[in-house]
């Protein structure tokens with residue numbers, strides 16, 4: 001089976017941060033797999049996903065995405081970017097534009113620059129956008145402005161935009177963090193289902209171990225910028241997740257310490 | 261409070277020194293102020309009643325001022341779009357936006373009336389130097405406003421379009437422009453209001469508009485006519501402000 005993501009000994013620190021956000025990170029994801037990233041706040045999930053999307057530079061190690069190595073010092077060429085789709089934690093939609101316009105924005109990298117600038121999508125582009133809307137169950141919202149939508153509806157628009165891009169790798173950063181349990185299930189089913197029918201690979205982060213179990217074939221646990229486990233879903237045990245989310249213990253030199 | 265601690269005492273001292281210095285070195289004679297009363301009364305007396313026969317001049321002058329403001333604003337918008345982009349940290353690198361911002365600050369520092377005088381010297385009397393002067397002068401502020409509008413938008417949608425493979429200009433059009441459009445509309449209307457107010461006086465230096473008549477009538481001691489034109493100017497300023505307040509409320 002071919003490899004969608006391959007990461008080897010990755011290390012990255014945000015500018016100005018005095019400790020790395022990612023350290024000694026190595027894993028691989030096969031093409032067509034659905035993989036969940038679990039880990040507490042600050043574990044480095046968003047950082048890792050953004051880096052795989054080619055939006056962070058200045059890291060060290062080896063990273064290759066969809067068979068092409070990423071350059072640690074410059075963004076990937078724009079021709080390669082549409083192949084990797086991203087669902088942002090806070091949606092990143094253009095609030096004052098319509099739902100259809102936002103979904104068409106996902107196609108901008110697939111059009112010639114001139115066509116993109118002139119804003120004249122082809123019939124094909126429109127068809128793909130409408131299909132993405134229908135797949136996400138929001139065909140009737142196409143003409144609505146995004147700032148008039150609910151959180152759950154926005155989440156669907158964000159996913160539809162990503163699908164309209166026709167990515168071969170879908171990176172989704174906490175795609176269900178703003179939803180109630182029923183909607184969270186529905187959206188994750190939608191995302192992983194759409195990836196499967198399109199033959200795409202999905203890597204999504206989450207704070208909810210039970211949802212990750214349900215929708216991923218493999219689960220990677222992260223804490224403090226490191227991978228602490230990487231197991232097939234069937235082998236994930238409750239102790240490992242409990243350990244992952246355990247409270248941070250007393251930090252030497254700061255505040256109260258447990259008296260032994 | 262603004263004036264507290266040592267910094268406050270120093271600031272107060274500086275202000276007091278500046279006032280004393282101004283009195284000491286300026287030819288402020290209270291006797292002249294006292295004797296001015298009757299003369300001002302005489303001046304106002306000659307302004308009343310305002311002469312209503314200058315209606316035609318008022319109409320012609322205000323129409324020309326309006327045209328100067330409209331075309332001057334148009335010119336400023338055309339100059340400010342590229343300059344605003346080049347002055348924004350979202351679109352270009354510091355090596356580009358720093359010198360452009362300095363240039364804009366320099367333009368803002370030159371008073372409109374000075375630009376107008378230079379333009380009258382360069383292209384002759386009439387509304388044309390007024391239009392050029394307004395366009396130039398207004399660009400200093402408008403391009404800065406446009407740059408701030410670009411830099412003030414939410415970053416996330418820009419990153420999303422970058423991730424989808426859209427280039428910088430495409431991102432400007434689909435991620436930045438929809439967010440900044442209402443701000444640009446408000447800023448442009450605001451600058452148009454300023455342009456209209458400021459171009460009322462351009463006629464004094466021969467750069468066209470209603471100011472020409474005020475200057476002509478005052479110089480020829482026809483204070484009753486000057487009074488009519490002045491009233492027309494005041495009415496115009498109030499009307500512009502009222503219209504703009506109503507317009508701007510629509511872009512929030």
Ligand SMILES: Nc1ncnc2c1ncn2[C@@H]1O[C@H](COP(=O)(O)OP(=O)(O)OP(=O)(O)O)[C@@H](O)[C@H]1O
Nearest residue numbers: 014015017021039040041042043044045046047048
């Ligand atoms: N732009 C930044 N500049 C400096 N430090 C950053 C920046 N973004 C993230 N960090 C730091 O990097 C670490 C990892 O952050 P990241 O956002 O990747 O965590 P996360 O796992 O996505 O957390 P969450 O579950 O809260 O979204 C944190 O310590 C965070 O403070």
Ligand SMILES: [Mg+2]
Nearest residue numbers: 045046089173
């Ligand atoms: Mg995150």
